[in-house]
Amino acid sequence: MTLFPKKTNTDKRFYTATITDILAVHEDIRILVLRPDTPFTWQAGQYINISVGGLPARPYSIASAPGHSLEIHIKRGKGNASAYVMDRIQKNETVLFSEPEGRSVFNETINGPVLALAGGLGIAPIKAIAEQAFRTGFSHPFTLYWSATSESEHYIDENFKMLAREHDNFKFVPLTGRVMSAIIEKDIPHLKDWRVYLSGSPAMMAALVPVLLAKGADLENISYDRHPEAEIPAS
Ligand SMILES: Cc1cc2nc3c(=O)[nH]c(=O)nc-3n(C[C@H](O)[C@H](O)[C@H](O)COP(=O)(O)OP(=O)(O)OC[C@H]3O[C@@H](n4cnc5c(N)ncnc54)[C@H](O)[C@@H]3O)c2cc1C
CATH class of the missing domain: 3.40.50.80 (Nucleotide-binding domain of ferredoxin-NADP reductase (FNR) module)
Incomplete structure (x- = not known):
């Protein structure tokens, strides 16, 4: 059984956002706050594909509930996108991001623990x-x-x-x-x-x-x- 089917980025539409804040909450973890340049909403639990520094987009979960600032948490990995975020990204920089994806979302009709x-x-x-x-x-x-x-x-x-x-x-x-x-x-x-x-x-x-x-x-x-x-x- 394939639990995690692969997707490609080729069919995605990208939008721009400005980085309004960068919090270094750990040596190898950053919280980025993004301000989308066009109206944007999502469901709690979804992720977006983000391209930083002109690099190919990677998926990142949205860490905030809809209606709040768009918050992304990134940890240093082995590749160049996370390294860019740890070492080079700046406030006011523009990033590209895709429509939200993912089905593991909060469902307000849940009627149990x-x-x-x-x-x-x-x-x-x-x-x-x-x-x-x-x-x-x-x-x-x-x-x-x-x-x-x-x-x-x-x-x-x-x-x-x-x-x-x-x-x-x-x-x-x-x-x-x-x-x-x-x-x-x-x-x-x-x-x-x-x-x-x-x-x-x-x-x-x-x-x-x-x-x-x-x-x-x-x-x-x-x-x-x-x-x-x-x-x-x-x-
Ligand atoms: C649905 C989803 C949600 C995600 N949400 C988050 C999130 O909220 N926060 C977060 O931090 N990450 C998240 N990720 C992971 C994220 O997309 C990136 O994969 C991660 O940031 C690593 O990026 P990178 O640039 O370090 O590595 P990438 O270049 O993206 O490389 C990814 C893979 O290649 C390997 N690799 C790359 N370079 C090397 C090298 N030099 N030597 C050996 N191996 C290498 C890595 O080990 C890894 O397996 C999510 C992924 C998915 C699929």
């Missing part, structure tokens, strides 16, 4: 989903587990801790290292009728899906798109 599991920069679309859930009055339990390789890579813990202080039905569990499967096996009693959002590497998702199914989750209630460390689509 939500479990969100994010690994590393996979937290970006989950942040948008959590923000959208609580700004639209989500009243069921919403539990987020976020694993990162080190504590310093929990660069937006405070956002989720604040959300947990504001909403009794939101629970945030930061994890360090590859412990997610074991923790889910131990912590979660059953997942029947839960909506699950997954966002992380293919290895993380491949490890978690059988655990979730064994806990009674329905495959059609497990939602995910391709992940931050995926291979780039052909440009």
